[in-house]
Amino acid sequence: MEDQRKTKAQLINELTMLREKFDELLKTKSGHGKTEEKVQEREERSSLLMETGSEWIWEIDRDAICTYCSSTIKNLLGYEPEDVVGKKVFDLMPTDEAERMTSLLSHISKSRKPFSGLEIVTLHKAGYRIVLEISGAPVFDKKKRFLGYRGAAHDFAERKHVEEKLRSTKNYLRTVFNNVYDAIFVHDLNGKVIDVNDKLLEIYRVPREDATKLHIVPDYSAPENSLEELPFLWKKVLAGEDQFFEWKAKRPKDGSEFDVEVFLTRLSLPEGDFVLANVRDITERKRVEAALRESEERFRGIASSLPGIVFQYYARDDGERGVYFVDERSIDVFGVSAHPLQDFISRFNDYIVPEDREKWDDSIEKAVRSVSPWNVEVRFIKPTGEEMYARGISQPRRLKNEVVWNGILFDITARKRAEKSLQEAHDKLELRVRERTAQLQSAYNSLAENERLYRNLFENASIGMFQTTVEGNRFLRINSTLAAMLGYDSPEEVMSTVTDTVTQVHTDPKHYNDLRAALEHDDWCYAEQPYVRKDGSIMIGKLALRKVLNSDGTAAYLEGIVEDITERKRSEEALRQAEAKYRAIFENAVMGIYQSTPDGRYVAVNSAFAGIFGYGSPQEMIRAVTDIGGQVYVNPDERIRLREFLNEHGIVKKFEAQVYRKDGTTGWISINARAVRDTEGATAYFEGTIEDISARKQAEEELRITHQRLFDIIEFLPDATFVIDGEKKVVAWNLACEEMTGVKKEAIMGKGDYAYAIPFYGERRPLLIDYVTMDSDELEQKYMEVKRTGHLLFAQTFVPALHNGKGAFLSGNATPLFDRTGKVIGAIESLRDITEFKRLETQLLQAQKLEAIGTLAGGIAHDFNNILTGIVGFAEMVKEDTTPDTPNYHRLGLVLKGAYRGRDLVRQILTFSRQTDHEQKPVALGDIVGEGLKLLRPILPTTVEIRSKNATDDDTVLADPAQIHQVLMNLCTNSAHAMKKKGGLLEIGITRERFKKDDRLPSPDMKQGDYVMLKVRDTGCGMKPEILERIFDPFFTTKAQGEGTGLGLSVVHGIVKSHAGALKVESEPGKGSVFSIYLPKIERQTRTAADETLPLKGGKECILFVDDEDLLVELNHERLTRLGYEVVATTSSIEALELFGREPRKFHLVITDYTMPHMTGVAFAKELLKVRKDIPIILCTGHNDSISADKAKKLGIREFLLKPISQQDTAAAIRRVLDGKPAVQRSPG
The missing domain is CATH 3.30.450.20 (PAS domain)
Structure with a gap:
């Protein structure tokens, strides 16, 4: 402790x-x-x-x-x-x-x-x-x-x-321990005393140090004749059996003995097990009991001397009725034994005449209720059958929880008989009655004296008892219990301290005085009122007060009893506050609250609950709804399901059901409820709350419809579109997605962990849709043309897994999806296949590049051809003037040969750059290859050796030279790329192949017949089989980013197909690659006599010649003069137009350059034709990209010549025009 x-x-x-x-x-x-x-x-x-x-x-x-x-x-x-x-x-x-x-x-x-x-x-x-x-x-x-x-x-x-x-409580309990009325020993299990309280020291008259040295055996203080019982009792206590017994105790010092009442019990505490002995000094009680027995014997003697049967009756507040005492003479007087007392009342009542039994019972109940005198007469049938009259009288008294009276039952049979038969003896009988009454009064006085003997119990009562003066302002007597209630240590302290009870003890003196005044007409007064304790705190007591009279009827004193009901009042107040709190919550809650019976009736509902169902008040709803399942639930089975769930589990949360309102409309509610069970575990009722979720349900339905509409719209969008939720699981996958990926929505819906990336990349990885809510460096690395506008993200990329692994270019738009609060709940992405667009775009870029090259080549060709024209023209004239046997004649031939080679080189450049001209015509494949290799040699690494061989002189095919150039360039640059690390050999060969009916064709697209085969072989790194399968796919490339578009071989394949040819590829890793192109062979074109060089032929006509180059004006003036023509030459188209305008009929022919300042040749020709519609015109140009021969003819131009123009071509063209012969169209290539 x-x-x-x-x-x-x-x-x-x-x-x-x-x-x-x-x-x-x-x-x-x-x-x-x-x-x-x-x-x-x-x-x-x-x-x-x-x-x-x-x-x-x-x-x-x-x-x-x-x-x-x-x-x-x-x-x-x-x-x-x-x-x-x-x-x-x-x-x-x-x-x-x-x-x-x-x-x-x-x-x-x-x-x-x-x-x-x-x-x-x-x-x-x-x-x-x-x-x-x-x-x-x-x-x-x-x-x-x-x-x-x-x-x-x-x-x-x-x-x-x-x-x-706890420390405070411990001190308090220690104080209680020391001040409790009884003495207390605390022993260990061996019987040694380890603690005692102050009361023990007092009654045993020993100091604490001696008391704690005692041992239960053999030192325990007890007379010799009782020590032998102690070990037996001690063993029982140690076994867990509490022992309660009376004992003769002996004080250790003086050996004096005294009576005690002992209670032994074993305690199990955290510190260990102990035996507690509660010892109460009952010496005084024993003395009182002895006196009481003596008094009882005297009482029994008095009772036996009375003429009636004396008894003591009680009626308890809990309804129990019985007797404490019945005179033994009851068997003699009424034939009913006094024992056993327990059923005496019922046995006695059985013999009361039935007609008088109600009067008997009513008199008793009236006396009990009013605590008023009891006086009744009834007829009684003895067990022997003899009828007699009995009379009962008494004065009831109210005790703590019962009404008790000491009464007498008289046999008044003789009196009643005397009344009937001896009316004349009335006076004498009355006298005897008065005498008997006096005897009874004497008996009552004796009883009062006996009651005084019981007053020694006053001090030991468990309730407060007191006596005050008639005025009620001073205590005459007070017991220990009431003193303790008021916070005093003893009755003596109260008596000495409280001098005026009305003002010092009662908080409301007027109320107490009013109560006391009521005793003038009531025997007892009852009240619950506050009392002031010694420390000023308030105690609530239940008071019963009565006035005690002297024998002369005057008031002697007031006496009463007080029960401390402070805790009960506090509990009642707590209950009242809890009920008020619960009622306030119940009535004012915004949610619906209810209680209902298992069979389907509402016990209680609050206003919010009734309002949800459209009722004006809870009372209206309770009266109207008698079958919850049938009247409230749209589906009565839902109520059954709810009831069964509650019976099984005891509680339910968020149970949703559709219900009817008062007006017949329906709504939705969410229920939280529990089953309240009785003491036997059966369901007494259900109680819980409801929430009106009709608006939420309607919103959910509208949202579902909206979602469905949106998903329907998404389903039929032309672009492949899919949606993921916040957990990155697919929630929508439209038809276009199915068509693009070949994955049905049933196979992908609900899948997460980047499953939607597999159809595009063949692996799980983030897509554009995953980057809409985050910034990542990966985005720029994995996508092209990334653009973010607000929440919208746009990008392009190549996905390798689409179209059975062929891959495709896609453009995508992705954006996050938000809820009402702005929280991201998913994302949507739409995809479009732009592979064809990319191919066309690349082709356009390629065409634009070639167009730029062509423009550059055209400018070079114009100027270079003008230079070559001068060189060729003057060289030809000098050669004509030189005899063949001189050295200069040979030298001039070399000059012309070099000029012609320069002319051919310009034509090759123009041919390569001309991408829009796809006219197929008979060409010698070897010539095209030869021209292409001249252009390739400067651009290939020196580590690559080029070897070419034409094994046939019959290599004529129907082809577009420019496209065949492109095929050769693409194949050779690819081969050079394969050899760029280590170098190697590039071989280009041309052979003639013939395939007969039974021969195996290199390609299923070929037919039997004659072909010219172009073979390009390299000694590079070669290709794996899986690469070889895809080399002709658009945009497929093994080159690093920026080194190729992936379109080269696909373009080659397309060109070969357009020429009715076939393409075969052979390659092994580490052994290089061989590309074989087969083109159908056609018969070689033979030259006619017209193609042979003819003698120069001139004339006498007048020719107007215009060119902005002085050199060419001088050259052609001399050249045409030599041919016999009259020549008017100028470098200005404006001047020439003026000359022609002055004398339009003078000129038989006009020769003009195409590219001139101030006015082009075409514009100049148009002006001439305005002046004279029949004037013949020859147009000369360094290249023909800006105007074709057909277009020139439509403008009225007779001939179209490409520079450099030889003297032979010039003379022939002039005579054709002047002689009216058809023009000869010459290709630049």
Whole structure:
């Protein structure tokens, strides 16, 4: 008891045990159990509606997984309930604490016992430690199967406050221990005394140090004749059997003996097991009992001397009726034995004449109710059949919880008979009656004297008793119980301290005086009123007050009894407040609250509940609805399902049902309810709350319809479109997506973990849709042309897995999807196959590049051809003037040969750059290859050796030279790229191949016949089979980014197909590659006589010649003059137009350059034709990209010549025009 280091749990257990034992010893009873149960029940109901308080309420299952968590955890640990429910409670603890609690909780669970005061270390959500104190109790189901634990936890900071309170309580209990009325020994299990209270020291007259040296055997103070019983009793106590007995005690010092009443019990406390001996000095009680027995004997003697049968009757407040005493002469007078007393009343009543029994019972009940004198006469039939008259009289008295009277039953048979037969003896009989009455009064006086003998019980009553003056302002007598109630140590202290009870004890003197005044006409007055204690606190007492009279009828004093009902009043007030609180919550709650019977009637509903169903008041709804399932539920089976679920599980949450309103319309409600059971476990009623969710249901339906519309729109969008939710699972996959990927929506819907990327990339990886809500460097690396506008993200990329692994270029748009609060709940992406667009775009870029090259080549050709024209023209004239046998003649031939080679080179450049001219015509494949190799040699690495061989002189094919150039360039540059690291050999060969009927063709696209084969072979790295299968796919390339478009070989394949040819590829890794192109052979074109060089032929006509180059004007002036023509030459088209305008008929022919300043040749020709429509015109140009021969002819131009123009071509063209012969169209290539 003195160990300050005891744990909280030990202190709580110790205090609990001591309270129980002191309650037993003091024989106090609590009358407030039921009230407290009601308070608890009300508070449990209220907790369903509000989750308040500072403690964290928790539930765990047998595996320590949290199944319930109150919201107060957020105040303690910072977590939301949903963060904790479903997890092990050990997850909230540091590792070392979790290990400790795992072992400890396992031990507690095995015990299946409650626990309290357990200290645990937890982790706040912010990371710091918090010490909590927890308590819990096991939870079982209906079959008593262990489910887990339920309990509460609070901040250990409160513990100090509790410990302080416990220390205070401990001191208080120690004070009580020392000041209790009885003496107390505390023994160890061997019988040694280890503690005693002050009362023991008083009654045994020993100092504390001597008392604690005693031992139960053999030192226990007792007379010799009772020591032999003690070991036997001690063994029983140690075995757990409490012992209660009377004992002769002996004081150790003087050997004096005294009577005691002993209660022995074994206590199990945290500190160990002890034996508690409660010893009460009953010496005075024994003396009183002896006196009482003596008084009783005298009483019995008096009773036996009275003429009637004396009895003592009681009527208790709980309805019990009986007798405490019946005169033994009852058997003689009435034939009814006095024993047993328990059924005397019923036995006696059986012999009362039935007609008088009601009068008998009514008289008793009236006397009990009013505590008024009892006087009744009835007829009685003895067991022998003899009829007699009996009369009963008494004066009832109200005691604590019963009405008691000492009465007499007279046999008045003789009197009644005398009244009938001896009317004349009336006076004498009356006299005898008065005499008998005097005797009775004497008996009453004797009884009063006997009552005084019982007043020694006054001090030992368990309720307060007192006597005051008639004025009520001064105590005459007061017992110890009332003194203790008022906070005084003894009745003597009260008597000496309280000099005016009206002002010092009663808080309302007027009320007490009014009560006292009521005694003038009432025997007893009753009231509940406050009393002032010694310390100023208030006690609520239940008072019964009466006036006691002297024998002469004057008031002698007032006496009363007081019962301390402070705790009961406090409990009643708590119950009233709880009921008021619950009622206020019930009436004012915004949610619907109800109670209903299992068979389908509402017991109670609040206004919100009635309003949800369209009723004006709760009363209206309760009266109207007599069958909840049939009248309220649209589907009555839902009510049955709810009832069965509650009966089985006890509680239901968020149960949704469609219901009828008062006006017949329907709505939706969400129900939270529980089953309230009676003491036997049967369902008494259901109670819970409802929420009107009609608007939410309607919104959900509208949202579902809206979603369906949106998904329908998405379904038929032309672009491949899919949608993912917040967990990156596919929720929409339209038809275009199915067609693009070949994946049906049934196979992809609901899939996550980047499953939607597999059809595009062949692996799980983020797509554009995943980057809409984040910034990532990967986005720029994985996508082309990335553009973000607000939440919209646009990009292009090549996906390799589409179209059975051929891949495709896609453009995509992606954007996040938001809910009403702005939270991202998913994303949508639409995709478009832009492979064809990319191919056309690349071709366009290629064409634009070639066009730029062509423009450059055209400019070069124009100027270069002008230069070559001068060189060729003057060289030809000099050669004509030189005899063949001179050295200069040979040298001039070399000059002309070089000029012609320059002319051919310009034509090759023009041919390569001319991409729009796809005219197929008979060409010698070897010539085209030869021209192409001249262009290739400068651009290939020097580490690549080029070898070419034409094995046939019959290599004529129908082809477009420019496209065949492109095929050769693409194949050779690819081969050079394959050899760029180590170098190698590039071989180009031309052979003639013939395939007969039974020959195996290199390609299924070929037919039997003659072909010219172009073979390009390299000694590069070669290709793997899987690469070889895809080399002709558009955009497929093995080159690094920026080194190729992936269109080269696909263009080659297309060109070969357009020429009715075939393409064969052979390659092995490390052994190089061979590309063989087969083109159908045609017959070689033979030259006609017209193609042979003809003698120069001139004329006498006048020719107007115009060119902006002085050199060419001078050259052609001399050249045409030599041919005999009259020549007017100028470098200005404006001047020439003026000359022609002055004399249009003078000129027979006009020769003009195409490209001139101020006015082009075409514009100049148009002006000439305006002046003279029939004027013949020859147009000369360095290249023909700007105007074709056909276009020139439509403008009225007769001939179209390409520079450089030889003297032979010039003379022939002039004569054709002047002689009216058809023009000869010459290709630049």
